[in-house]
Amino acid sequence: MTPGPLLLEARHVTQRFRLPNGQVIEALRDVSLNVCEQEVVALVGPSGCGKSTLLRLFAGLARPADGSVLYRGRPLKGVLGAAAMVFQSFALLPWFTVSENVAMGLEARGVNGAARRDAVARAINLVGLDGFEQAYPKELSGGMKQRVGFARALAVAPEILLMDEPFGALDPLTAENLRSQVVDLWRDASTGVNTLVVVTHSVEEAVFLAGRIVVFGSHPGHVREELVNPLPYPRQERSPEFDGMVDRLHAILTATLLPEPAPAAPQRLIPFPRVHVSEVTGLLDHLLSRPDGKGHVFELAEDLGVDYDRMSAVVRGAEQLGWVTTPGEVVQLTLVGREVMAMDDSARKDATRARLKKHPLFGRVMAMLVESEGSMEDEEVLADLTIYFPFIPADSLFQTIVEWGRYAEVLDHDATAGRLMLTGAVEGAPDVPAG
C-alpha cells in the first residue's frame, strides 16, 4: 500500500520532565516526524530515547513543552479522537468484564444501545475472544489480556492505532501469533484501521510490521535515521530479504548505540552505562567461549537472552574499560580483556582499579574526593554529576559509580551518613587530574 495524505505531524517537538529529585530531564529535543495515511510506522531505539513520549504526544495524552503536534494539519487539542491506543501493561480495568473493558471508549463516541453491543461483539470476534465476554481480566492469560486491549482499541474503529510495546509483556510464541494478526487487521479494510504507529524494542518486530522505521537516539531523545522497509506483506520471517532488512536495521542501531568514540577529545567526560560488574564479566566470559573472541552485538544479545538495549549498554561499559573494542557491529575481546579474564579474583580487582583511575569519569570523582580529604557528601557528588550529565538521572549514575568503586576497592559509601569516600588503598592521586 502506498502512503496517503499526511495524517499526524510532530513539528520541532521538545518535551521535558521533572524527576522527583528536582532534576529536569529532556526526553525529546527538536523532533519532527510525519505519519501518513495507510502507513505502518515503527519507532525504535534504546530505552529513554523518548519514543513512548512521542507516542503519548500523538495520542494527545500530553502537550509538548515546545513545538506542536498536528492532526490533518490542525493543532491537536486534547485527546486525539481518531486514535486508539494499546498499552504494554494492557491497562485493563480489573473490575470490568471483557465486554465492559472493550466498551470503554464507545460511550464518549456516542455509540449506545444496540449499536454499542454490536460494536463490542464485533471487536471481540475480530480478536477471537468469543465466549470470554463475561470473564474478568484476572482470569485471562497475558496474551488474551492483550487481545482485550486490541479489541478495546478496534471497537471504536479508529483511524490510527497507536501501540506502545504491545507485545513486550508477552511470551515469544504469543507475541508472534498476535503480531501477524495485527498485520491482518491492518490489511483488512473492514476494520477501519488504516494507520499504525508502534513503539517497539524488537528489531524483528519492527521489520515484520512497519513500512517505515524511525530510529531514535537518546540523551536527549532525537530522530537518528529513518529507514523505508519495502518488503511486501505478508512478510516471511527467516526469508533472505527479511534477514537482510533486519541486518540493515541492526547496523543502524549499532551505530546509534555504540558510536565510534570521538578521538579529538580523549579527556571528555562520558557517562558510564548503568551496568553491573557481573554483567561485564559475564559478557567477557561469553566472548572467551566464542571463536576469535568476537561476536555480533545482536547475536550476543540473543545468546545471552537479553535485549539489545541492555546488551549494548554492557558492551559500552566493557569498551570504556578497554576490555573490548567495537569495530562496526562486532564486539571483539581485546588483549587486556583476555588477560583480565585469566586473572584470579583479587588480581582482577587490581586491574579494574587501574582502569578506573584512568577513566575520565571515575578519575574525576576520585580527584574530587582527594581534594576534599577523602570524603564527600552524596549531595555534592550528585550536584556535580547533574552539571556534567544533565540528561541522565544522576542517582543511577551515582549508584553505578559506587558499585564499580566498591568492586575495585577504591570507593566506599556510607548510606546512613550519605557520604562517599576513598578507601585507604588509594591514598595517591589518580592519574587523571580534576578538570
Place this chain on the structure above:
Amino acid sequence: MKPLRLPPALTPPAIRRLGLADVAILCLLGGAIAAVVAFAREFEAPLRQVVQIDLRPSALPRYTLYSLARGVIALAISYVFALGFGWAAAKSRAAERLLLPMLDILQSIPVLGFLPGLVLGLMSLFPTRNVGLELAAILMIFTAQAWNLALSFYNSLKSLPDPLRDACKVAGWRASRTFWQLEVPAAAQGLVWNGMLSMAGGWFFLMVNEAFRLGDRDFRLPGVGSYMSVALDQGNGPAMALAILAMVAMIVCVDQLLWRPLVVWVEKFRLDETAGGGGGEAPATSWVLEFLRHARLPRRAALLRRQAYRTALRAARPLERPLAIARPVIMRGPRFALAHPVARWVGGSLLVAGVALAAAVGAWHIWLLLRQLGARDWGTLIGSAALTFARVMGAVIVSTAWALPAGIVIGRSPLLARLLQPVIQVVASFPAPMLFPLVVLLFERAGVGLGLGAVALMVLAGQWYILFNVISAVAAIPQQLKDAATAFQLPWRARWRSLYLPAAFPALITGWITAAGGAWNGSIVAEYLEAGGRLRTTAGLGSLISDATAHANFPLLAGGIALMSLMVVGWNRFVWRALADWAQTRFGFAQ
C-alpha cells in the same frame, strides 16, 4: 445426566419465589427505617437540659441503635469528606502542599479539646432543639474518623498506574466517569479497611461525646455511652455489665454484617492481580455476602434501579437540549479559571490568601485566650505536660513489652494469625474508656493510685496499634527468608534477633506513632475520671484539660490543647518521623 447449570453471572435475573434470605433482608430494611425514624424524632425533640437515661435493660437496644446511627452518619460524612479532600490533594499541587500537612496535624491532635467550643456554638445555633448537641456529637465522631480515610484515598490516587489513566483518557471518559469507575474502585480496598479502623476510632470517645459536662451544665444524649456513664455514676454494676455487653454485641454485628462482606466484596477491586501476602493466603470469606449473593431480592433491586435510571433519563430528555446549550456557557467560567495561567494564578493566590486569613484570625483568637494566662498557669501547664509525656512514654514501653512478642508469635503462624486476627479486631474496636472506671477500681483495691493507674489506662488505649502492625509485618516476611532461617538451623533466639525483630521494626515504629497518639488522647479521660460515684484525678495535661472543661476555664483549656497539639506534632515530626525513615531504609524489604 445432570441439568446444565449456568454460572451466576450468566443466569438471567428472572424472579422466582422469594427465599428466606429475602425475608431477612426485608426485616433488616424495616429495622433500619424504624431506627432512622426514631433517630430523626430524637433529633427533633426539644432540648431537655438533662436527658433522663433509663437504666432498664429494655431501653438499652434503643440507646445502642442511637449510638450506632451517630457512628454511621459520621462515617458517611467522613467518606464524602475523604473523597473530596483526597481528590483535591492529589489533583492540584498547590492544594497538596496545603492539605497534606493539615491532615498530618489534624490526625495527631487531641480533638476532644474542641468539644466544648463546638457544643456551645452549635447549641446557640439551635437553642431549642437537641439538633445542636447531636451535630456536635456527630462532628466529634467525624473528627476521629475522617483523616485516615482521606489519606488513604489520596495515596491510592497517587499510586494509580499511568497506563490506566491514559486508557481512560483515550477512551474519552469525562473526569466524573474516571472518578467513579477508575479512581474510586481502585481505592476501594483502602477505603474499606480504613473505614473499619475509623469506625473503631470513632467509638473511642463515645462516653464523653454523649455525656459531657461543661461548667455546671450537663449535656446528655441518649446512647449506650451515656447509659454507661449514668450506670457508673450510680454505681449500678449490672447496668455497667449490660452496657459493655451491648457495645460488644454492636461491634460484632457491625463487623459481621457490614465490614466482613465489604472486605470480601472489595477483593474484586484489587489492582495488582497477584494474590496479596505472597500467596498461600486463604481468601477471606463472609457468610453474609454468600447469603446476599444467593438472595434474589438484591438482583431484583438492581433491575428496578436500572429501570428507574432509564425512566429518569427519559423524563429528563426535554431538559437535555437547554442543558446542552447552557452547559458550555456555565462551564466557561470554571474552564477559563482552570485553563488560563493568569486566572489560575489569581485563583490560587486568592485561595492561599483566604487560608492565610483564616489562620491569622484563628491565631489571633487563640492569642486573646492565651494572653489571659499568668506565669503560674504556664508553670502548671508545663509541669503537667511533662508528667503526661512521661506517662505516654511509659504506656508505649509497656504496650511494646507485651504486644511485640505476642505480635511476632501470632504473625509467625499463618493459622494463628487467621484465627486471632478477627477476634483481636473486635476487641480492639471496643472503646477502652468504657473500661477505665472498672480498671481504676481494681487498681485501687490493689493499692495503686491513679498516677500510675493512668499509665495502664493509656496502655489500654494504645496497645492494639502496636499489636496489629507487628502482626502484619511479621506475616509479610517472605517465605524464602523463613526457609533460609530454617535451612541454616538458626536457634530461636538468633531467629528472633536476626529476622523477626528487624522485620517487625519499621511497622513497630508506625505502631508507636499511633499508640502514642492514642495514649495522648486517652490521657484526657484517664487522668480525670469518675469511678464508683467519686471523681478521681491525678496531675497531668489530660486532667488539666478535663478540669478546665468542667469548670469552663476557657483560657486554660485553650492553653492545654495548644500545648498538647504542639507536643504531639513536634514529637511526630522530629522523633517518630526520623526514626521511621531510618527504619525503612535500614530494615525495609523494598530494595
